[in-house]
Structure formats: structure tokens, C-alpha cells
Amino acid sequence: MTTSGTATPETCKECAPRKELRAYDADVVDYLNAAQSAFHCVAEVTARLTKAGFEVLDERKAWTVQPNGKYIVTRNGSSLCAFAVGGKFNNETSGAICVGAHTDSPCPKLKPVSRLEKSGNTMLGVVGYGGGLWHTWFDRDLTLVGRALVRRKGRVSQELVRLNRAVCRIPTLAIHLTSGDERSSFKPNLQQHLPPLLATGIQDALASDVAKRHDDVVVKLAAEALTCGEDEILELELQLADFQPAALIGARSEFVSSGRLDNQGSCYCGTTALIESLETLQGDASLRVLAMFDHEEVGSLSQQGAQSPFLGDVLRRAYKGLRGADFDAFVARSFQISSDMAHGLHPNYADRHDPKHAVKLQGGLVIKHNANQRYATDAVGCALIRRFAQKAACPLQDFAVKADSGCGTTIGPITAAGLGLKTVDVGPPQLSMHSCREIMGADDVYYAVKTFRAAFETYSDVAKAVDVDGVDPFWADPGKGWGVAVSAC
Template structure:
């Protein structure tokens, strides 16, 4: 068992990561910073790669997806890949391309729903904006991150006196009743935001444009475009009477992004990489919450392109030889048993907090786990002393999915779906146990170090 001090230390380090990652772009930049500090070399897709054994690299796409890998000292093209996959995006409200809204004396912001969020949880929260802005600087187009570190938006509830049945059923229209308030027209007129280009004024209110310009120290006519999302200003924290919970936004799925990154980096600190015949890899994709069908999503050709480049030089069938020697952990959060809704779980499969990482299984292949891939993971988990739990959804309930089935089908790669148990999935504030961070890091580190040996012992 891990000590409470070790568990809390790992959990608090994760809090720093998630608090600095209010958008996929911030999450990837945080990963990039940590990888550079750990001695990884950044590659560009447009360049020719010269990959060497015992060296470490990473590449990004769209600034929202990142693939990092450490090349085993005994790697030759045609050998396998040891991969942990996760996703950088979470359900949120995104600023519309034309966001200016004026209604009954209020300045509001037009937003779109992204993913399958629990949208009522966004009401009465202190919100801000975060994301990226493309800025023109002379003849250059520059990519800049933005995170306004103060509450500037709120989606207010209707008072119960005007909607007496609110506690019986809270129903609202996502288009007309989910628009956040930015300011009042009275105060805006008193303060008189700076004038700006008429086209910008038509698309976005001068208040939001001024906030962006002030944050980035640019002029309105330098802003070419942006992708901004709303985020809660309340930071992630350790909670519970016994300090055993994490209360946080974006646990799904920044917890696995962080733990996969830590597992990879930690696995490279000793001598095991020099003796590894495989390439160790993490693949953190954008757009999982909306189906992964994008140039930077798990359904794209990105993963295959990277694996083929790393297999080049090993003959015409090196890539095809590598795939059956490879194995992927599809790491995405899992549903813990809810004390107030226990009937929603299949009675023999009720994952609990502090009880280990969850293997997700579905007879209809909504998850990619098989008896073979599960057995390999169980052997690794036993060796690193990380407990596992099983989960299947009830036959009368719909089952979500992950990048696992998408990538295993596209690549033909053996895959197992796993995740840490949590509550409040897809809420603006989610909840998991502190144990999950250290357990996940230990499991992923052990996976990177032990998979080639376990695979060699398999007689199938």
C-alpha cells in the first residue's frame, strides 16, 4: 500500500497540472514544457526525422494533440510499440464565431455546447475564458494562449419564485437559456470600451475583444481568429473530511493525460530504456468528446503516420510486423459506484473509489478489451502492485466509448480499455479519489517497463 503522504503528494502535483490546463491547448503546452524539461526533443511533422535508440522525442498537431515517445536502446524497425492513449479535451461551452449578444440591457456571450456535458452544472458558476488566439505580428501569424485569471462570466439561474417546479425538473433550452452574462449595457456605456474595427465589432462585443487584447498586449486589428472556451475559475483541490478526494474540472480526461506523461517520463529515469526492444509512447488526442473525427483526433491517420515513420528502414513489412508485437492502453476515466444511484450499475460490477484502476469491458465492442489484453494488463498490475477492478454496463443501459475501439480497429493493435473511477463525469466539477493518481502513474510506468517481457512470455 502507498503511504498517505505519497498519495497526497502525487495528487497535489496533478492539481497543478489541471489548474494550468483550462483548454486542450494549455494541456498540450504543459505536456510540452514537462517533456522538454525531461530531455525530450521536439520534432515537426514537416521535417525529416532522424530517430536514435535510447533517445526521447515528441510531436504535436494543432497544438491540441501530442505524441511523445522514448526509443528503446535495443529497438530496430519492426519491433513493437508500448502505447498509452488518452484525450486532452473535455465537455465545455465554446465561444461562437459570432458571439455578440445584447438582451434586455445585458451584454451576453454566444456559446456552443461541446461534447456531452452536464450543462445544468454550468449555472451559477464563476466563469472565465481560455484557449488560443491567432495574432498577426507584422508578416507573421503567431499562436498565443490565453487564460483570463478572473471571473468575467456567469450563467445565472432563474429564481425559484418565477419557476416553482425547478426542484421537480430543471429543464432549459441550450440555445436561448445557456448564454452567459458578460456585463450590463449601462456599465458598458459608462466605461466606454475603446473603439475598434467595425468587422470585429459586428462579430464580438468590444468588451470581450478588449479583454483579449489586454491579456495578450495586442491591438484588435491583430486578432485573426480564436478558439475560446469557458472554464470554471474555482481551482481543483483536495477535498473530503479525510482529504481523500479530488474535486476538479476536467478529470475526464486530464487525469490520464497527466499520469501517462508521468509514467513515461518516470520509466526513462533508470536503465530500463536502454534494454527495451520497443518504443514507449503516449498519444494524447483532441476531440474524443465529439467522436475523434478530426485531423488531430484518434480517428485520424496521425497515429499510423507516426508509427510508420518510426518503422521505416526496416523493410517493406516492418510496420505490419510491429503491430502484433504492440499493445495499447486506452486510458479514459471510469464510472465509480454512486451511493445515491447504485441501481444504475450492474450489481456485480460496481467500481469503488480507492479500490484500483478499472478495466472496462463491453460485449458489443464499445470497449476494446479482450481476454488476452486483459490478462497481459493483469500480469503487469500484479507485478507493480496496483489493484484492478472490472466494469460492464447494464444490459438495459447505453454504453459510452473511448479512443480504444477507434484506434484498435484502425491499426489492428491489441488494446485494453481502462480508467480511474470517478463521480460527476462530464460535470463542470468532477470528483475522484486521491489514490487514482499514484496508482495510475505506477501502472503506466510498470506497463512501459514490463510489457516486452510479459509479451515474450505469452503463448498465444
């Protein structure tokens, strides 16, 4: 439901024309085809940011940070924090504006020992990662993606693996062999029914250490993709991926169809917005941050997850490098937009949505609300994101689950609680969340990018007018950053 006072695509006279709305169509498809795992996501984002002038920093070494500087920090190759320092950054009055997302998606991952034979066939031992809709992975042409640790000339490094062809499939049981109950309610046993078929029986070969745990075919395919010897591969960390490329579909080509939209859709929008915002960096006073975490789908509790000190570590070191003395005050002046894909209205299951909070594809970025703090959104966060959307001339929608339904969560409450960081939870709407194949509206990519860009570019001014815990009343000076009143939540 669109809140009173906020523009919709139908009512907004300033909303972008149709041609401009589709400006990101080709680029988002290219991004999705590249970002097929958390490791590939971080590599693709790093490549895009370095092309835009960002410098890669090493957590193990001292940093030199200065105004107008642009920096990237990665952890485990699957999480990333990038930050750009405004040319007018003031360590006593400036804050950070952060867009947060996660890099992982539900998928079947290869077990540490994935060698598996069934009835003379070579299979892959896999385990479900996250809360996937596992039945959607059946009868699809699948490939393998991930990373390998490779030893070349005595040096061990991470290298990305992506096979350029479909190599396996999880076949369903023929209808003639299933019972009526199985046909009416397909509930595969993940241990018994999820292993994909890789090949028919093959001859055993002399195996390296890694090939004792993974089938020779897997090791050979990975070595070919990496152009290295099979004995040079020390470890493999692989997962299944849909081999079908991302694409624009629909009668008007208005839908983005892809795996991993949750949450590569948000990663793309945040990255693109940060790059576009660099045009105004020199005249800005804020620290602009893009934070992308691994392991959100399994609770975020890891060295590179949102429950780790990664974001706090980066912010603290950046602020210290800018000669800041009071980090706690800096965090109190900061704001995070946690972006994770939202549940769009499913036309065939409209009864699963609250009728007053049913958000639609192509309807704009979604503000997520939950009274039980599954989302970090509150009135202040709402007011800020509405102002950013207003400045970008982009529509917003409001989402809340039905009162009798459970609710998922995001990195938002985790980082908000861990750092004391004011946060709002948002996300572009999509259908088929956690399916092997998901869809979202192409217009919503535009709306998210432009709203995030407005946040990066205007936060330092907008934030001056917002004061809840200080001596000044809320919105004490509407002339600074607000201009006109916006609706409350």
C-alpha cells in the same frame, strides 16, 4: 468488483504505504490548474516532456529518430504523440507500448459570432461541446480559455488565452419566477438559457474584424492577457471554464476536485508514467508511446482526432526512422492501453450500477468491459494489464454497465480498428462525469501512474510470453515476463 487473484487495497501486502500513495497530490492539482483546455493540455504536457529531455519534431519536416531518443509531435496544438525509443530497440522483434487518452472535455464554447445582447445586457453566444451536464454550469464564476491566432511583425502564430479572473456567469432563474415543473425538472434550452452574462450595456467602439464577431469586451480581455494590440488578434477559439481552481477536498483531503478530470486525469497519469519510466529506457527494447487526441467527446472525426491517421503516421515515421521494414508486423507486436475515466460507484445512486461491477474511488485502475465492443478490452488485453498492475503492486477493478443500460465509448475501439492494434480500455474511477466539476480519488492517481509505468518498462519482456495467433500456445514461456500465473478475465 475486484477479480479473484488480483490485489485490492485492503488485501495487497505489497501495496504502497499511505504516504507514498499521496505522492502526486500537489503535482496533479498543479497540472489540472494549467491544463484548462485541449490547447493548454498539450502545452503543459509538452513543457513537462521537454524538461525531461524530449525533442519537438515538426510533421512538415524530415525526422531523425534513434535509439534512446525522446520525441514529441503535436497536431493542431490540441493533440500530441510522444515517443521514447528503447536503447535496445530491434526493428525486427520490437513493438510499441502505447498509453492513449484524450485532451478535450465537454464545455460551452463561444460561437464563431459570439456578440449577443439581451435586454440591454452583453451576453456571450455559446454552444454546448460534447455531452455536458449543462445545468452544472449555472451559477458558477466562469472565465475564458482557449487560443488566439495573433499577428506580430507579419508572423501569425498560436498563443494561449487564459483570463486570470472570472468574467461571466450563467444565472439561474429565481425560484419565485419558476413553475413547479421547472423546479422539479430543470432542463435548460441551450440556445436560450446557456448564454452567460458578460456585462451590462456598454458603448460601441470601433471594431477590428475579430471584434465584429466577438464583443469588444472579449477582444479587449484577450488582448490584455496576450499583451498584444486588439488589432493583432486575427481569430479567437475560446471556451468557458470554471474559475475555481482544482483542489484536494474531503475530511482526509483524499479527493481531487476539478473540472475536466475526464480526461485530464488520464493525460496526467500517462505523462507522469512516461517521464518516470525514462530511468530504464536505455535497457529496454520497446517504443514507448503517449498518444493524446482531441475531439473524443464529439466522435473523434477530425484531422487530430482518434479517427485520423495521426497515431499511425507517427508510428510509421518513427519505425521508418529506425530502419524498420515491416510496419504491419511492428503493429502486430504492439499494444495500447486506452485510458479514459471510469464511472465510480455513486453512493446515492447505487442502483444505477451492476452490483458485481461497481467500482469504487480509491480502489484502483478500472478495466472496462463491453460485449458490444464499446470498449476494446478482450482476454489478452486483460491478461496484460493485470500483469502490469501485479508488477506495480497496484489493485485493479472490473467495470461493466448494467445489462439494461447504454454504454459510452472511448478512443480504444477507434484506434484498435484503424491500426489493428491490440488494445485494452481502462481508466481511474470518478464521480460526476461531464459535470462542470468532477471528483476522483487521489490514491487512484498513484495506482494509474505506477501501472502505466510498469507497462512502459516491462512490456517488451511480458509480451514475449503472450501468443494467440502464432505457432506457440498462449503464455508459452511463463518464465519470460510473467514469473507467476495471473487470473484470467
